[in-house]
Ligand SMILES: Nc1ncnc2c1ncn2[C@@H]1O[C@H](COP(=O)(O)OP(=O)(O)OP(=O)(O)O)[C@@H](O)[C@H]1O
Ligand SMILES: O=P(O)(O)OC[C@H]1O[C@H](OP(=O)(O)OP(=O)(O)O)[C@H](O)[C@@H]1O
């Protein structure tokens with residue numbers, strides 16, 4: 001058995017580019033040619049296997065690979081013995097039933113109906129949870145909406161992002177969302193966490209935090225310092241250093257990127273000057 005941590009990476013689809021970008025940002029070597037199936041990053045003691053997103057939970061669940069990046073919906077649909085250990089916040093999607101407007105209004109109207117989907121296990125579980133018995137579930141690989149047009153099914157269960165595909169076909173969402181998904185890191189259910197797996201997770205989490213926060217630097221008169229610090233006390237509290245200019249301090253603080261401009265407005269009102277925003281590349285701890 002190799003002592004390298006073995007990690008599955010989606011090789012295609014909505015998950016691929018963002019998963020690779022995240023691993024890059026976390027300092028890992030990634031493939032430079034989409035025909036490469038395995039990349040060994042000796043420097044970081046890790047090996048990446050580029051696999052079909054749908055197969056990743058199967059490899060991780062069977063213990064062939066230690067960890068993997070996949071979609072929550074794909075993990076659940078696989079029924080593989082693997083578990084979610086970190087949510088990554090990209091490839092977000094919502095999974096819905098849909099059909100022609102007159103077909104059904106809620107999940108309870110689906111009794112006896114034929115349902116086409118690429119996620120049969122997710123659908124079967126949802127129906128069972130609601131005590132609904134479908135007329136059958138037809139498993140398709142993609143372009144599921146066409147199943148209605150061709151009469152293969154009366155209802156579909158599929159990812160709806162913008163709703164444009166449904167609108168084009170004159171279809172409507174039926175009932176409440178079946179599930180919400182996003183990219184996640186998975187691990188085998190019985191796998192103990194090791195130093196290597198913990199380090200991998202900390203690196204990814206560090207990048208996610210770095211993406212959500214920015215660094216604010218500003219100068220402020222000591223008399224106004226408390227007012228300014230009250231506007232934004234940062235993740236762990238601000239760093240305050242004396243400025244060469246008598247009676248002034250320099251402040252450095254991490255703030256949520258989404259609120260940076262609002263905080264800058266408030267800091268300016270509190271007397272802050274030379275307010276600078278800097279992107280954070282990565283962070284830890
Ligand atoms: N618009 C979208 N369509 C399909 N899946 C999406 C979408 N947005 C996010 N996802 C998520 O991406 C993952 C799907 O992986 P998959 O490889 O099937 O992606 P895909 O983009 O649909 O690829 P494909 O080109 O093979 O259809 C799932 O977790 C799914 O929830
Ligand atoms: O609500 P929308 O923004 O229109 O997105 C939803 C569509 O995107 C996905 O299809 P994809 O392009 O992955 O093709 P596929 O059906 O072959 O998987 C999904 O299966 C829907 O068809």
Ligand SMILES: [Mg+2]
Nearest residue numbers: 013141142143
């Ligand atoms: Mg798709």
